[in-house]
Amino acid sequence: MHLVFDVNETLLDTGALDPLFKRWFGTDAARSEWFLTLQETWMTANLVGEFEPFADLARSALRQLGAKHGVAIAVGDEQELVEAILSLPAHADSAAALAQLREHGHTLTALTNSALKAAHRQLDNAGLSGYFDAILSVESVGRYKPSPEPYRHAASHWGVATAELIMIAAHGWDLIGANAAGLRTGFIARPGKAMDPQLGDVPDWQDDDLARLVQRAVAQ
Incomplete structure (x- = not known):
């Protein structure tokens, strides 16, 4: 997945x-x-x-x-x-959740509004880069999320339809953009973050623990 x-x-x-x-x-x-x-x-x-x-x-x-x-x-x-x-540190649950996904053979992609070189440095410094099969930046398409181009870029990178991707984010605007581009979505409720409960189909899953969230997303 x-x-x-x-x-x-x-x-x-x-x-x-x-x-x-x-x-x-x-x-x-x-x-x-x-x-x-x-x-x-x-x-x-x-x-x-x-x-x-x-x-x-x-x-x-x-x-x-x-x-x-x-x-x-x-x-x-x-x-x-x-x-x-x-030099931002990883959230306490990030590494374990990503490791769990890798162990079960899932394909992991980072898709960020940061520049590509910066994204590599960020994930390296946080000890997370080794979990990803691809690190992608919006600079490749010249449009920031939540425009559809970055999400389509991720699908194109893997040669799959957007419907085959699950977007995980702590921002409602990111998940709304991903959903509009055809992705399924998971909301991680980081401190101070919330989704509009009346949005309906967005997100497909939500939790305040990343490991639980991704477990639910892949258990389908």
């Missing part, structure tokens, strides 16, 4: 960035605000048809947050954030 995993927040814990945001803004809650701003930035890039590297968008979102709160953001701060993103 083909399982496709989002990376940031799904497998990697962005909570590790909290100390940076507390230093800059006086509260680690600013990290969530920054990530929402980052999402808005790449959604806008999709809408206007202009693709920019993920790291540039991350820097831009930090500058926007600084301007909003009257905090001066230096170039060094931007680079410190980018380096910290590349």
Whole structure:
């Protein structure tokens, strides 16, 4: 079975960035605000048809947050954030869940909005890269998730229909995009994340433990 995993927040814990945001803004809650701003930035890039590297968008979102709160953001701060993103630790349940899937012969793909080189470095640093049969980035199609092109790219990579893929993510927008492209979906309820209970067919499975979630997804 083909399982496709989002990376940031799904497998990697962005909570590790909290100390940076507390230093800059006086509260680690600013990290969530920054990530929402980052999402808005790449959604806008999709809408206007202009693709920019993920790291540039991350820097831009930090500058926007600084301007909003009257905090001066230096170039060094931007680079410190980018380096910290590349060094995010894995969530406690990520490795065991991926190992379980590999042991049972499933095909695992990482599909991320991060740049390809950055994604490899992220997963290497987190000790997860060895579990994946393929690591794919949206930069190959010049469109960020939740546009359909990244999900179709994953299917094309393996020469299968999108209906043969299961997308696992901690973001409702990611799973809505995957579902619209024909994938089945599994929602991992990371802290602070929730799905609209009235969405109906999205997701097919959900849990707050990754191992349980993937067990349910493949036990069909």
